[in-house]
Amino acid sequence: RRSSDLHEHQVDMSTALKPRECIVTKEEGKTFGFFLRIEKDTVGHLVRGVDETGPAAKAGLKDGDRVLRVNGVFVDQTVHAQVVDLIKASRNSVNLQVLDAASYENAKKNGANMENLDQNQPAQAPATNNVSNPVPKPRLCYLVKEKKGFGFSLKTAQGQKGLFMTSVSQKGAASKAGVRDNDRLVEVNGENVENAALDQVNTKVKQSGGTIVVLVVDKETDKFYSEPKVTLKGEMADLKLLPLKPRLVELKKGADGYGFYLRELSSNKGNFIKDLDPGSPADKSSLLDNDRLVAVNGEPVEDLQHEQVVEKIRKGGDKTSLLVVDAEIGR
Numbered sequence: 001r002r003s004s005d006l007h008e009h010q011v012d013m014s015t016a017l018k019p020r021e022c023i024v025t026k027e028e029g030k031t032f033g034f035f036l037r038i039e040k041d042t043v044g045h046l047v048r049g050v051d052e053t054g055p056a057a058k059a060g061l062k063d064g065d066r067v068l069r070v071n072g073v074f075v076d077q078t079v080h081a082q083v084v085d086l087i088k089a090s091r092n093s094v095n096l097q098v099l100d101a102a103s104y105e106n107a108k109k110n111g112a113n114m115e116n117l118d119q120n121q122p123a124q125a126p127a128t129n130n131v132s133n134p135v136p137k138p139r140l141c142y143l144v145k146e147k148k149g150f151g152f153s154l155k156t157a158q159g160q161k162g163l164f165m166t167s168v169s170q171k172g173a174a175s176k177a178g179v180r181d182n183d184r185l186v187e188v189n190g191e192n193v194e195n196a197a198l199d200q201v202n203t204k205v206k207q208s209g210g211t212i213v214v215l216v217v218d219k220e221t222d223k224f225y226s227e228p229k230v231t232l233k234g235e236m237a238d239l240k241l242l243p244l245k246p247r248l249v250e251l252k253k254g255a256d257g258y259g260f261y262l263r264e265l266s267s268n269k270g271n272f273i274k275d276l277d278p279g280s281p282a283d284k285s286s287l288l289d290n291d292r293l294v295a296v297n298g299e300p301v302e303d304l305q306h307e308q309v310v311e312k313i314r315k316g317g318d319k320t321s322l323l324v325v326d327a328e329i330g331r
Contacts, residue, residue, distance in 0.1 A: 143174055
């Protein structure tokens with residue numbers, strides 16, 4: 001559980017700390033000019049071996065920096081190998097949010113919420129090594145059905161692969177979630193549908209109940225990732241456009257499990273994160289007591305029975321991906 005005193009302390013820390021945004025671009029076949037490591041008795045994803053004449057140094061990366069975000073995705077609690085994969089998937093340009101060593105260690109010591117460090121900061125131009133535009137990212141959109149449905153249709157386009165979002169209602173559920181006309185649909189509820197037929201995907205959408213999670217890309221993003229043939233996945237996505245501002249939390253099971261209870265409350269529909277064990281994987285993540293669980297491994301769970309939700313988490317094995325929203329926002 002989080003007390004109000006701790007919450008106030010975390011807000012103060014977030015105001016004082018200033019993460020840096022660095023856009024690092026390399027030439028084809030060359031390196032970014034730094035190593036990303038984990039070290040014994042040292043927390044965080046460490047920037048090491050910065051080449052003084054390389055792209056990383058020119059973009060402002062420094063030895064000992066801790067990487068908090070990769071292309072907008074919060075990675076401080078993510079398994080190191082997955083963070084490396086995200087950077088590799090960025091092709092020749094990557095957007096990193098970092099914190100210097102002293103600030104990071106002080107923040108950890110004082111229990112700051114690392115995921116929210118940049119929320120109270122004024123907008124600043126990112127440091128680049130001759131790059132003008134940030135790396136484009138796919139968008140993970142959480143749609144809540146309204147009286148008129150989800151507020152979009154699907155279509156095929158002659159000579160183009162996949163399905164495209166069309167007839168996106170201006171004030172409909174899809175538009176509110178960040179979907180745009182002519183976005184290409186990549187995933188529905190965590191399942192890739194790029195090679196699926198139109199009627200199959202329409203059926204999947206209809207069977208989703210009152211909520212649906214879609215991964216989409218606009219034309220610019222699609223082109224960026226198609227040339228090196230990078231497989232688009234939900235963990236690469238930008239979550240900031242979502243109206244509910246959910247958190248995508250990646251957990252790796254510890255010796256005693258994930259360290260939280262999932263409760264179904266009679267006073268409020270849904271499944272809620274409760275009773276985080278101190279020092280557990282759940283406690284060390286951005287999960288909070290009373291968070292409402294929206295999706296498990298990309299699949300919406302709000303219309304499922306409690307036992308079905310628990311089973312989906314268990315099927316993930318030693319790892320699981322939870323999409324949650326604050327209790328106050330989720331009501």
